[in-house]
Amino acid sequence: MNAPSKAPFKARAKAALADPVLKTAIDRTTGNAERKRAAAVAAFPEFEAARARGKAIKDHVVAHLDHYLEMFERNAAARGAQVHWAADDAEARAIVTRICLAADARLVTRAKSMLGEEIGLPHALADAGIERVETDLAEHIIQLAGEAPSHIIWPAMHRTREQVAELFKTGHHPPPAAEDPATMVQSARTQLRTKFLSADIGISGANFLVADTGATCTVTNEGNAELTTTPPRIHIVTAGIEKLVPSTAHAFALLRLLVRSATGGEMTQYTTFHAGPKRPGDADGPEEMHIVLVDNGRTKMLADEFREMLRCIRCGACMNHCVVYRQIGGHAYGGTYPGPMGSVLTPVLDGLAASRDLPNACTMNGRCAEVCPVGIPLPTLLRAWRRRSWREGLEPGSIRTGIGLWAQLARRPRLYRLATRIGLPLLRLFGRGGWISRLPLAGGWTDHRDLPRPAAQSFMDQYRAQQKGRK
Amino acid sequence: MTARDRILSAIRTALGPGKPPAQIAAEAAALLDPAGIARPHLVAPVLPDAFALKATALGTTIDRVASMADLPQAMARYLDAHGLPPRFAMQPAPELAALDWQGLAPHQGTAPDEPTALGLALCGIAESGSLVIHSGPDNPILMSFLPLHHVAVLRESTLLPYLEDYAARLSAQAVPRNAILITGPSGTTDIEGSYVRGAHGPGFLHVILIADAGTEPG
Amino acid sequence: MPGEPKPTVGLFVTCLVDAIRPQIGFAALQLLEEAGCTVEVPQAQTCCGQPALNSGDDRDAAHLARQTIAAFEGYDHVVLPSGSCAATMVHGYPDLLAGDPEWAARARAMAAKTHEITSFLADVMGYAPSGRRCDASATYHDSCSGLRELGIADQPRALLAHVEGLEMRGLPGNDACCGFGGTFCVKYSDISNAIVTEKAEAIEETGADILLAGDLGCLMNMAGKLHRRGAKTRCFHTVEVLAGRATGPAIGEDAP
Numbered sequence: 001m002n003a004p005s006k007a008p009f010k011a012r013a014k015a016a017l018a019d020p021v022l023k024t025a026i027d028r029t030t031g032n033a034e035r036k037r038a039a040a041v042a043a044f045p046e047f048e049a050a051r052a053r054g055k056a057i058k059d060h061v062v063a064h065l066d067h068y069l070e071m072f073e074r075n076a077a078a079r080g081a082q083v084h085w086a087a088d089d090a091e092a093r094a095i096v097t098r099i100c101l102a103a104d105a106r107l108v109t110r111a112k113s114m115l116g117e118e119i120g121l122p123h124a125l126a127d128a129g130i131e132r133v134e135t136d137l138a139e140h141i142i143q144l145a146g147e148a149p150s151h152i153i154w155p156a157m158h159r160t161r162e163q164v165a166e167l168f169k170t171g172h173h174p175p176p177a178a179e180d181p182a183t184m185v186q187s188a189r190t191q192l193r194t195k196f197l198s199a200d201i202g203i204s205g206a207n208f209l210v211a212d213t214g215a216t217c218t219v220t221n222e223g224n225a226e227l228t229t230t231p232p233r234i235h236i237v238t239a240g241i242e243k244l245v246p247s248t249a250h251a252f253a254l255l256r257l258l259v260r261s262a263t264g265g266e267m268t269q270y271t272t273f274h275a276g277p278k279r280p281g282d283a284d285g286p287e288e289m290h291i292v293l294v295d296n297g298r299t300k301m302l303a304d305e306f307r308e309m310l311r312c313i314r315c316g317a318c319m320n321h322c323v324v325y326r327q328i329g330g331h332a333y334g335g336t337y338p339g340p341m342g343s344v345l346t347p348v349l350d351g352l353a354a355s356r357d358l359p360n361a362c363t364m365n366g367r368c369a370e371v372c373p374v375g376i377p378l379p380t381l382l383r384a385w386r387r388r389s390w391r392e393g394l395e396p397g398s399i400r401t402g403i404g405l406w407a408q409l410a411r412r413p414r415l416y417r418l419a420t421r422i423g424l425p426l427l428r429l430f431g432r433g434g435w436i437s438r439l440p441l442a443g444g445w446t447d448h449r450d451l452p453r454p455a456a457q458s459f460m461d462q463y464r465a466q467q468k469g470r471k
Numbered sequence: 472m473t474a475r476d477r478i479l480s481a482i483r484t485a486l487g488p489g490k491p492p493a494q495i496a497a498e499a500a501a502l503l504d505p506a507g508i509a510r511p512h513l514v515a516p517v518l519p520d521a522f523a524l525k526a527t528a529l530g531t532t533i534d535r536v537a538s539m540a541d542l543p544q545a546m547a548r549y550l551d552a553h554g555l556p557p558r559f560a561m562q563p564a565p566e567l568a569a570l571d572w573q574g575l576a577p578h579q580g581t582a583p584d585e586p587t588a589l590g591l592a593l594c595g596i597a598e599s600g601s602l603v604i605h606s607g608p609d610n611p612i613l614m615s616f617l618p619l620h621h622v623a624v625l626r627e628s629t630l631l632p633y634l635e636d637y638a639a640r641l642s643a644q645a646v647p648r649n650a651i652l653i654t655g656p657s658g659t660t661d662i663e664g665s666y667v668r669g670a671h672g673p674g675f676l677h678v679i680l681i682a683d684a685g686t687e688p689g
Numbered sequence: 690m691p692g693e694p695k696p697t698v699g700l701f702v703t704c705l706v707d708a709i710r711p712q713i714g715f716a717a718l719q720l721l722e723e724a725g726c727t728v729e730v731p732q733a734q735t736c737c738g739q740p741a742l743n744s745g746d747d748r749d750a751a752h753l754a755r756q757t758i759a760a761f762e763g764y765d766h767v768v769l770p771s772g773s774c775a776a777t778m779v780h781g782y783p784d785l786l787a788g789d790p791e792w793a794a795r796a797r798a799m800a801a802k803t804h805e806i807t808s809f810l811a812d813v814m815g816y817a818p819s820g821r822r823c824d825a826s827a828t829y830h831d832s833c834s835g836l837r838e839l840g841i842a843d844q845p846r847a848l849l850a851h852v853e854g855l856e857m858r859g860l861p862g863n864d865a866c867c868g869f870g871g872t873f874c875v876k877y878s879d880i881s882n883a884i885v886t887e888k889a890e891a892i893e894e895t896g897a898d899i900l901l902a903g904d905l906g907c908l909m910n911m912a913g914k915l916h917r918r919g920a921k922t923r924c925f926h927t928v929e930v931l932a933g934r935a936t937g938p939a940i941g942e943d944a945p
């Protein structure tokens with residue numbers, strides 16, 4: 001939805017690789033995240049047991065998704081919330097804009113929600129002529145920069161402190177007095193304070209939808225969610241249908257995993273359950289609460305081999321530990337969700353034809369699955385996309401031909417031996433010393449590194465000769 | 472077909488026939504770790520200590536006093552230590568109003584730039600060092616978010632060991648509109664991952680812990 | 690194991706070892722024999738099929754899986770000097786052939802007796818090299834498939850600890866991918882290059898004379914990058930050092 005650039009993946013990746021400032025920014029945030037997560041997991045010896053339980057809870061919910069959706073709907077309605085259903089992003093956008101227009105809303109505050117990005121809410125609000133103020137600090141930064149998030153936990157992680165200072169200098173009135181993070185955060189606090197209190201509508205996402213209470217749950221460290229959802233007349237929640245949990249206690253079991261995996265903390269500063277609008281006599285709170293339950297490809301995933309992806313609790317650990325993400329950052333992926341989880345989700349959301357590079361641009365090293373707090377076998381799911389891309393003929397002709405020719409040889413051991421007998425000496429001709437530094441058709445390798453010169457005689461031939469000698 | 476029907480029927484097609492609700496509920500209950508093998512240990516043997524250790528690790532400050540009667544003094548101490556004016560917003564709760572505030576000037580209603588607010592926590596959670604507040608006629612939510620300094624009164628007798636214990640308590644009562652777990656002062660790591668306090672919510676969280684459970688303070 | 694019949698081992702040398710560095714195959718052969726195995730090298734082996742599998746070409750991958758199973762299932766054990774090819778046989782084959790009534794069970798049966806060589810030597814045969822010397826400092830990179838799919842981490846280190854004179858140095862980020870990823874390194878060569886550049890920097894910073902790893906693909910990637918950067922680090926497969934064969938030319942040094 002928010003593809004920052006229409007350039008092909010490889011071009012985007014190349015541009016990202018050429019940006020040393022971006023690399024510095026990525027290293028700072030992901031390096032910190034990796035260290036802190038490791039410490040948090042080490043301090044929680046029961047982590048493995050908790051992970052198994054978290055996985056089981058999500059599997060249980062997914063296996064009874066209809067049951068829990070109806071239970072949630074019933075209980076949310078009983079608390080006075082209005083529940084809406086959206087089959088896709090367009091329906092979700094339409095529902096939210098309709099509520100905003102009906103309320104004659106001019107100013108909307110928003111607490112960070114990746115689902116909101118997924119359904120294209122920022123653009124929809126702009127198209128409806130509604131002023132949108134992002135209240136999460138990182139979202140505030142990228143709103144000033146006119147960018148999409150580059151990470152699901154730290155949306156502005158691609159920006160260095162110096163770049164943020166530049167943005168605040170022109171975007172804040174008055175500009176911050178200094179460029180240190182503390183002064184800049186203070187400046188954002190002042191800027192946004194009046195917006196919080198004068199907004200007509202506050203929009204949030206949900207980290208959990210609690211079926212047995214009908215509550216939605218937000219977790220933040222800044223306290224912006226509560227300031228977004230409490231003062232305005234209307235609170236709108238947009239949430240994916242996979243966010244359900246049976247009860248508050250189940251939400252806590254997952255929260256322990258979420259926070260440790262995301263930031264290496266143990267608990268977010270503010271964990272808030274929102275059950276319906278203001279009650280009679282309540283001191284504050286919104287007069288209306290709307291909850292938009294969004295499918296947008298989730299039931300499709302449920303029906304096919306991507307069901308396990310519905311366990312995802314959006315912690316971002318997989319991208320923090322991904323060697324590819326750490327080189328190219330989030331924007332190069334071109335979808336709403338970057339990194340390993342994004343490479344599984346983007347083909348669902350944007351179609352495989354437009355995103356076949358994503359599941360392929362992975363070394364299959366498995367670190368993402370190793371850190372995923374709900375045990376999602378990300379490489380297996382990426383492989384499933386590769387299989388589908390091959391089957392549907394989306395892989396480029398050069399790759400199909402290359403793999404095809406190689407397979408024909410590999411399937412015929414005698415012919416294969418013959419090919420090595422002829423090929424190896426030929427290849428050696430390109431070598432100087434023990435190395436080949438340029439090889440036609442192998443530029444992908446030799447542009448960047450030398451290739452060890454092959455053996456004059458293959459192992460199999462040498463071995464056979466030895467065996468004959470022994471006899 | 473409405474979107475609701477389409478979504479539910481797509482789910483049912485994918486999942487096949489469902490189980491009886493009672494069976495689903497039993498399965499869900501079984502996932503709740505009754506033996507406690509999948510949760511962290513408390514960091515101290517008694518709840519107030521465990522709570523205090525966790526809370527202070529996150530930057531919350533704690534003042535342990537003997538009884539509610541000590542509250543005005545404790546509040547004066549805090550305001551003094553931070554050079555704050557004696558005026559502060561106070562939760563409209565009868566037990567707070569009943570106290571003798573001496574030279575302090577509590578008032579109702581929270582201004583957008585209120586320096587300090589004082590409120591009651593419903594309970595605390597030792598596992599995580601969290602305070603719990605519920606919205607209600609005598610508890611405006613914004614009071615805990617607008618001020619720079621949030622001072623919360625917590626009775627030791629209300630401390631619960633684990634998050635699950637709070638969940639159990641919650642399910643035994645009518646669902647509040649807002650149930651909020653506050654775990655440390657507001658903060659952000661959004662600029663280069665460096666931690667800054669007081670992003671939007673309070674930059675300071677101070678807990679006055681009342682020793683009403685028979686535990687000696689300190 | 691005196692008295693007992695020697696276990697038979699089918700050695701799958703892998704296509705890269707076959708073509709690029711046969712010495713790894715001979716080192717593996719030697720170690721397996723020293724460990725008390727009867728080793729055979731079936732002539733019907735080519736490639737485990739990973740390039741097809743990783744490209745999504747399951748038909749060709751399944752064909753190679755069947756061909757390999759047919760050639761190797763008769764041995765007591767199947768051993769490979771590669772964690773990633775071993776992982777393909779242990780996890781990939783049973784998945785690929787799960788829906789094939791004839792081959793599913795055969796794939797599972799072979800998976801159960803397939804091993805990466807250092808884990809086979811250490812865990813199954815209880816082997817430890819003796820009388821081996823290598824006067825050098827070395828650092829070790831954990832190749833991803835072996836590490837995460839087969840749990841290979843302690844075995845190579847334990848075996849290397851028996852080599853006299855070898856000073857092992859820790860490699861920061863030892864368990865981070867080197868950027869090889871099979872066909873990935875040529876399909877997305879710019880990204881791969883960025884990853885292996887960081888890896889090479891980390892290796893150079895250890896100051897070790899030698900880089901060791903258990904997968905020739907990763908080794909070629911790292912060795913090729915180190916050489917392009919003009920680094921002096923020499924690269925060997927773990928089994929070459931264990932077999933006392935790290936005396937001659939390292940990977941890329943002109944072999945006869």
Ligand code: SF4
Nearest residue numbers: 312313315316318372
């Ligand atoms: S896939 Fe796993 S690691 Fe990645 S965001 Fe989702 S839950 Fe976190």
